[in-house]
Amino acid sequence: MSAMLGEPYATRDDARLLAELEALTLHHQAGCPPFARITAGWRPSGRLEDVPFLHVGIFKDMLLQTHATGIRHQRRLASSATTSGVSSSVALDEHSSALQSASARHVLAAWLGNERAPLVVLDSARALRERGAVSARLAAALSLRPLATDLTFVLPDAGDPSGLDWDAVRLASAGGVITVYGFTWILWSAWARGAMPDIVRDQLRNVTIRFVHSGGWKKLESAKVDRATFDRALLDAAGPGSHVLDYYGLVEQVGMIFPLCEAGRRHVPRWGEVIARNPWTLKPTDQLGQLQLLNPLAWGAPYHSVLTEDMGTVPMDPCPCGRVGRTFILDGRIPKAELRGCANV
């Protein structure tokens, strides 16, 4: 278990992080034959940048599991299918889940405070009843659970933002503080642009709301909604002390969340690392590059080091917001090339 969990934005013990990541890599090589084949020849080198990674797409191609003493696999985490039409599949296990839950709790507490409050999730509870698999959206919502006194799902149908159950929101917010979580687009379409009844609006003017959202901005960009408009629309119908927290995270690295600060940077907890790599050489770069995310929390499958398809830069200077530790500036997805060929594409 990583002993690094705790205050996320403090000075990092680089040697310890490296040792944990290298040990974890050896653990996966021993227990996950496909990973061992991919990383054949790798040995600890004493450098973080040499810790091998898996491309994020590999989790769409195959289900990877690491078998070892003490590792008990539970459910499978499935992303919603993206534009590719293929979803990622990540094996969850008890040990990692505990670490991931602790990771999310520490990070969120640093941004939202330790006060527990009812959690309102803009999603359907139906996903909870699915056996064997848990959706990425649900997993993202459940990462907030340590800060929740109660959990309320307010969308009977996740595909229909207009069906938001405002009565449930009113009941959940009776205590004066709530946390509201939703994917960015759903938070916008169901809440900010939803038909909020007057009685709910009147009540929420006196409720401190901690809006938390994750997920891409593509749909909002299409709708020409910028971040300021988005935040303003949410906060206009919320009480004093309310705020909006946007975080980035990978389905393939549940529990590792990277909140956006007021200076526009994403903050990496001290038990994680981010490296930007040149897509054509895969060498680390101080320029815009393909982001690799590392953490020592994943024991049941080798998703401790993942090369994403997101682009960003990793500034080396301290963040103007004052938080300590590694940061990155997310630029967006790698532009997708149109597939050309013949009649069979």
Place this chain on the structure above:
Amino acid sequence: MAGYQRLNSGAVPMSEPVRFRSRDGHDTLVWFPFDLDRFLADAARARNALVRQVPPEFNRNEWAYLITMLAPSHILSSMEQIFGRRVDDADGVVRWDAVPRGSVAIWAPGNVSLLAPLVMLAAVVSGNQVRLKGTSRAADLSGAFLRALRGTVGAESFATCFTSVEHAVFDRTDPRSATWAAESLVRVVFGSDAAAQAIHGMPHPLESIGFSFTDRRSEAWIEFGAVDEAVLRDLAAVFAIYGQAGCTSPARVVLIGATREEALLFRSRLVDAWPTAVREDVEMHTASQVTRASQWAQASGWDVQSAPRHAAALAVGPLSLPRHEANHALWISWASLDEAVTTAPTNLQTIGHAVHDPLDTGWQRALMRTSVRRWVPLRQMHHFGWNWDGEDWWRQLFRIREWRS
């Protein structure tokens, strides 16, 4: 002057017929609605003008292929493959004449960057009235090629031929498909099997004909002893243009009669040769997908090495290993000829060869057991012909009339 009937449009004037002669001395008179010599001269001028103007819709490799097809020598040799040698004398016996059927409709998905524009070009060269359906879902490459041809300065008669092409962009549910099917004497459809069936299933003139360019796969068959630098460069070049997405791209390389060690050595030489054949970087997303494909292949037991700057994942393994639909992964296996034949896909289109004697009867006997339509040198895998996919399709854009004394 002569004329031919177009549905709904009456007669179109023809130039003097062009005479082609077969080896047995029989001539075919081919009627075009333009002066062929002037057309070819204009094509040369157009080619010179277009060669350095790569439209943004195309990459340099694609454009180079398309421009090659505009060469007068290419157009004329394509005609001569169909009708025989062009002659100016009247010494032969006229046995046939060929008159454009009248109307050709082409349904082209936007991302068929070479084949569809070339079919459009060949259809226009046949003298038929052409309709071209583009797409609204992707880059309309046939339309982009058409715009470039229409805009050629100093080659007005050539450009005019393309100005007459009716180009429309609509989706598969649009009623214009039914109209075009009902009014065209030739239907050319690119797309899935289902898309082709849908078009050809629409009411159409009884005397009309249809061609489908649907899902096909191609391979490279190579004898290790025949490998030289040119073979390696040719393979890199034909693969790089489409990855596996082209129906004429090598989805796998089979080293006939080779060993695993020879396959590894071949791959190593291919890695070295790659930058000499492919000078442009792949797009960033492709480079990323090469990383993904490499890892999938390694996990599945392939021995993988990336081409420089992640241009392709070059995987070596036995034929029995599973292969991934990764676009820029080239699967290299060693096998006997019999194994290559028995594992060839049923929709095999082209085999690009690099062997000592490609006309050896042993190859012919082996290929008889496959569905292959083309057996051509590696570098010609993408060379679109006017006889294609087992169809003498360009000849059939004409109505052939028999003449006997």
